[in-house]
Amino acid sequence: MQNNECMVDKFYTCSCFCTDNIFLKDYKLHVKYVSEEQVKWDYQHILKTLGCTTVAQYDVVLKKIHAEVERRKSLSVKSAERAEHIKKHYTPLHPNVYHLEEAYLVPEFINLVQYSLGKDATKEGLLKLIHSETAQRVYRFPLFTKDFCHELIEELEHFEESDAPKGRPNTMNNYGILLNELGFDEAFITPLRELYLTPVTSLLYPDCGGTFLDSHKAFVVKYSMNEDLDLSYHYDNAEVTLNVSLGKEFTEGNLYFGDMRQVPLSETECAEVEHCVTEGLLHRGQQMHGALPISSGLRWNLIVWMRSSQERNRLCPMCNKRPVLVEGDGFADGFTKADIRAQRALCALH
Numbered sequence: 001m002q003n004n005e006c007m008v009d010k011f012y013t014c015s016c017f018c019t020d021n022i023f024l025k026d027y028k029l030h031v032k033y034v035s036e037e038q039v040k041w042d043y044q045h046i047l048k049t050l051g052c053t054t055v056a057q058y059d060v061v062l063k064k065i066h067a068e069v070e071r072r073k074s075l076s077v078k079s080a081e082r083a084e085h086i087k088k089h090y091t092p093l094h095p096n097v098y099h100l101e102e103a104y105l106v107p108e109f110i111n112l113v114q115y116s117l118g119k120d121a122t123k124e125g126l127l128k129l130i131h132s133e134t135a136q137r138v139y140r141f142p143l144f145t146k147d148f149c150h151e152l153i154e155e156l157e158h159f160e161e162s163d164a165p166k167g168r169p170n171t172m173n174n175y176g177i178l179l180n181e182l183g184f185d186e187a188f189i190t191p192l193r194e195l196y197l198t199p200v201t202s203l204l205y206p207d208c209g210g211t212f213l214d215s216h217k218a219f220v221v222k223y224s225m226n227e228d229l230d231l232s233y234h235y236d237n238a239e240v241t242l243n244v245s246l247g248k249e250f251t252e253g254n255l256y257f258g259d260m261r262q263v264p265l266s267e268t269e270c271a272e273v274e275h276c277v278t279e280g281l282l283h284r285g286q287q288m289h290g291a292l293p294i295s296s297g298l299r300w301n302l303i304v305w306m307r308s309s310q311e312r313n314r315l316c317p318m319c320n321k322r323p324v325l326v327e328g329d330g331f332a333d334g335f336t337k338a339d340i341r342a343q344r345a346l347c348a349l350h
């Protein structure tokens with residue numbers, strides 16, 4: 001084996017990506033698609049109760065499912081094409097925001113990280129510095145400076161206004177930007193995850209992969225009065241999620257958190273969480289949550305779905321089965337060949 005092969009983790013997607021968790025926005029329903037017959041069998045009844053009562057409406061549902069499956073099949077090729085185009089043709093307004101610098105982080109956050117890196121650090125000690133656990137295991141703390149949030153939003157808006165092609169984060173958000181395509185992964189999100197967030201998540205979420213977050217999917221979401229207003233109740237394709245409120249000015253639009261995804265909503269008491277501009281919020285990806293509608297203004301949030309291959313190689317969080325690996329680009333969906341660590345150990349011996 002060559003040296004460089006030893007160094008680079010290869011990431012995969014689970015085959016369920018093309019069949020599971022297809023979101024029907026009109027009915028706020030996630031469905032699985034294997035065949036039209038199966039869709040009819042599994043969802044026709046529930047769709048009727050949600051207002052899909054005519055043949056024409058049902059045909060629209062089927063069309064949307066097919067379109068989404070096709071979109072997912074061609075996603076990685078199209079995404080790579082967009083990234084290439086952006087790299088060649090897009091000129092950033094603020095090139096500096098693509099490189100993480102400690103000056104973008106507030107001293108309170110650096111303090112949390114420094115504490116977490118200490119050899120005597122404990123979860124209890126860290127929680128004394130964080131103060132706010134606003135819902136079950138949801139932690140909120142100041143993260144970026146106001147100036148940085150302002151510059152980042154200016155950059156995002158500049159990109160939005162450009163004629164560059166845009167990849168949207170997922171089927172639930174119609175607005176927002178995939179940050180890997182824009183070139184934020186290497187020098188911003190990866191160091192943020194590795195150097196600053198993992199020390200903290202190691203203490204807060206050791207039971208859900210927080211000690212070994214080896215990849216991520218990062219994007220920004222945008223809500224405004226004539227675009228998306230809110231985000232339905234869902235869980236993330238992540239072990240641990242970072243959500244940072246970047247601005248601008250808005251009213252309402254609080255987040256709400258329920259229980260882990262296995263618990264039905266009828267047995268859940270949700271807790272509302274106010275999310276202030278410049279603050280970061282950490283939560284378990286598998287904890288159900290959503291965003292309430294804004295009532296005015298414009299709300300931009302940075303979302304980092306952080307993944308632990310060690311966790312997800314055992315069980316795909318989206319289909320809840322052992323993942324069936326499909327080749328992907330970049331971090332794909334964060335799965336690795338389970339023996340990757342053993343391979344690394346071997347490489348180290350050579």
Ligand SMILES: O=C(O)CCC(=O)C(=O)O
Nearest residue numbers: 221231236243291301303
């Ligand atoms: O709008 C928000 O702050 C929540 C976004 C979110 O939960 C997601 O994109 O996974």
Ligand SMILES: [Fe+2]
Nearest residue numbers: 234235236289
């Ligand atoms: Fe989410």
